[in-house]
Amino acid sequence: MRLGLNLGYLVGSDDPAGQLALTRHAEDLGFDVVWAAEAYGSDSPTVIAWLAGQTSRIDVGSAVMQIPARTPAMTAMTAASLDLLTGGRFRLGLGVSGPQVSEGWHGVRFDKPLGRTREYVDVVRMALARKTVAYEGSHYRLPLPDGPGKPLKLTIAPLRAEIPVYLAAVGPKNLELTGEIADGWLAIFYAPEFAGELLGRIGTGRERAGKTMDGFDVVPTVPVVVGDDPVRCADPIRPYAALYVGGMGSREQNFYHALAVRMGYGEAAAQVQDHFLARRHRDAMAAVPFEFIDSTSLLGPVERIAERLRLLADSGVTTCALAPYGDTVEAKLAALTAVAEAL
Template sequence: MNAELDLLVRLGDYERPRDVADRAVQAENLGFDRITVGETTGWNIVPPLTLAADRTDELGISNDVISPYGRSPALLAQTALTLHDASDGRFRLGLGPSSPAITERWHGQAFDRPLRRTREAIEVVRAVYENGTPAYEGEIFDIYGLNYERDVPENPPPIDLGTLGPKATEMAGRFGDGWAPQLFTKDGLEDRLEDLARGAELAGRDLDDLRVAPIVRGIANEDRDLARRKARGTIAFMLGAYGPYYGDSVAGQGYPEVVEEIRAAWQERDTESMAAALPDELLDELAPAGTPEEVREWVAAYGDLEGVDAVRVGFVNEMTEEEKAVTMEAVADLV
């Protein structure tokens, strides 16, 4: 496989923040290029990623993704610069518009103008990087500005955007340093890469200037049927219950009837019917799920798509520790 290999871990799977560092050491020993974690309503990302950085030497450190509704732009810059120093320059900052549920029901903010807020947050972070101050006048943020009390590094953390739609992805190409999409078929990803390239062109760049690292959630098990049952439940839940965006994206990739049926089942909270509504064809398009050999071949083919720089492999629900180890070892053979 020509692409790099990232490992996405879920903080909710661990009992203590330092357990994430143990996973990072395991990933580095297996040859993964980068570890990344998400942040929703559980742990703050900074402690576990700081511990992971301290325990590793070369492994890249990332997050997928944090929201401009949950942190002020200046705090986003502080978070990035802190993790940059903790990792000796191995950190990449992941930002994304988030969702109405997390924004409104956790952070207590109105989910208003998410793309504009994300763009301005990026510009404020870059202002801190370049000028040592968040001073900024925009439509969302109007900041007089104080000075960052430390020296800003010569090469501050790159900014990756987690987006799905065409306009949001164009924004990622124009203002970001990388793109971390999720739940894309191969054809769907290739279509969206055109939007990313258009945004990059508007900024006087091309796709080679951005790190494209799509997220895929999978599971390897010699018991193929078990692996696919667990993956099917996870993907169906993401399409039907994770807010509108994932479902809308996959519907736009050619599966509107499937998404409609899964959403209807979710209205009844019928998770078995949700999973049953996800056909093998779509499961095969979206997730590496099956025997270790099948998962390895799937990830290799995805990583060989033109424009993909890394495949970010995450786990599905209900996986045992043994299944996680088997899955990591299966894809690690590609590096």
């Protein structure tokens, strides 16, 4: 199992120099990859390019580039440019986002996400292979049939013949699609004890495509807090867990809430959601079970973290993407060092 770093996305109070310091430290520690995210603030390609220009060995990846935010051709252009400019260090992570961001921010209907993702990846791969792009799908048609457009071919070549494509997936059908059409899976709230169901879905997709799990990259983002008391270490993660389980989407459509229910936390997830949607955020954070945070994070002293890393590796994780928590950049740097020692 390799280590990675997930920086998340920049928020208003973040100092970008801190993200660069974390990335350089991860590179010095021998981490395999650093991932940058986007929602409706900083975009991942700009952050990735900035980090890649100030590093030399560590891979850089988007976790994710939002499918509703860009045409597949634009994504192929960006991926090819980043792969060329980084010396072949780029990994393309894609995700459909959610209804609130897709429709509220990008103005793109959140309908038939599975079919849209399949066609999107088809077009991206076709363009990156430098084929003349002519595609007739239910969601994407290139060129448009009733205008002056003509089939075109990408004018630059990525450094590698194939740029690895990752999908962020939570639901069962999306997990199967990820196994079928992607090279890796970007996971969230990954618990080794529940991995069998999730990776079983991935495996079903691999079988459908005539492939095995060999070479497929399983990449959960795992929060990290180092300290003597695992219970107290869970507290900084509570706002993140409460936001996703309780408020990332509507009551009727929240993929992370549904995942928590499938993991056996149905009653607690309902309480978290009730509190969060009623804007009782402190109550929502308090309602997140310690067991849920503990099973999906790395908490406590180095020895305990080492035990959890072994469980992650044994469950099928191939790259553990760390999300370090701490009040200062120095604390986060120390957390990365501690996990590298634990590994």
